[in-house]
Amino acid sequence: MAEEKEEKKVRTYTTPILVTLAVIVAFLAGMFVIKYLGGEKTGEQGEKIAQASSAPTAPQEQGAVLGEEQIIKIETGTVAVKGKDDAPITIVEFSEYLCPYCAEYVGFDSVPSRPIDEEETYQQIIRDYVDTGKARYIFRDFPVHGEKAKEIAEAAYCAGEQDEYWQYHDLLFEKQADLYETEDLEGLLETLASEINLDSEGFSSCLADNEFGKVIEDNYQLGQSVGVSGTPTFFINGQKLVGAQPFANFKMIIDAELAE
DSSP: OHHHHHHHHHHHHHHHHHHHHHHHHHHHHHHHIIIIIIITTTGGGHHHHHHGGGSOOOOOOTTOBOOHHHHHHHHSSOSSEESOTTOSEEEEEEEOTTOHHHHHHHTOOSOTTSOHHHHOHHHHHIIIIITTTSEEEEEEEOOOSHHHHHHHHHHHHHHHTTTOHHHHHHHHHHTHHHHHHOSOHHHHHHHHHHHTTOOHHHHHHHHHTTTTHHHHHHHHHHHHHTTOOSSSEEEETTEEEESSOOHHHHHHHHHHHHHO
C-alpha cells in the first residue's frame, strides 16, 4: 500500500515536469525552423517577397516553346524595342516597374550581398548580344500591381515619345523604392523626367492624355495569351525563361540558338 502511494506520488509530480519539458522542446524546435529554414535562409529577400505577393503565383512551365503564330505576335507591333530588326535572336521580356525581381534582373537589387553576375544580367545581355547585333530586345508590360503600375508604364512610353524610353526605363527601376512610397506619383514621374532633360510640358501632356493606356492593356492580354502569369517572364526566340535568372542561363539558350 505504501509502495502504491509512493508510485502515485511520483506520477503526480513527474507528469507536470514532463509536460513542461515537452513544451520547451517544441518551442526550441519551432525557433530552429523559423531561424534556419524561414529566417536566415530567406531573410534578405523577405521584404522583396512581400512586395511581390500581389503578383500571380500560378505554376509556370520553364523552357516551353511557343508556336510560330504566338512568336510572331509577341515579336511584332511593339513600341519598346532596341537592337537590329534582322538580329537572329529576339528576346521578349514581360515585366513591370514595381516588380522587385524585375529590378533585380535589371541591376538595381536591394540586396547588396548578391553576386555581381546575378545583379547585372540585363546589362550583360545588352552588351554581349544586343550591342553586337546578335539580338534585339523587346519590353512588354505585364502590370500585376494595378493602376499604379499602369501609370508608371505610361510614363515610360511618354519618355519614349522623346526618344528616351530606355533611359527612363532604367531610371524607373533605379527609383523603384521611391515609386512604392510616394503619395504623389505624377509629381515623382515628372521629376524623374526632368532628371533626364525631357520636355516637361510634352511629358505632362502625354501622361495626362493617357495616350498609351491601350498599349499597356494589349501587352497584358498578350502576355496572358502566351502563358505569362508572373514577372519577369522572358521568351528567347519563343523559348520561355521565368524569373530573375543569372546571365549564364540566358547565355546557354542564346548561344544554342545562335549555333543552329
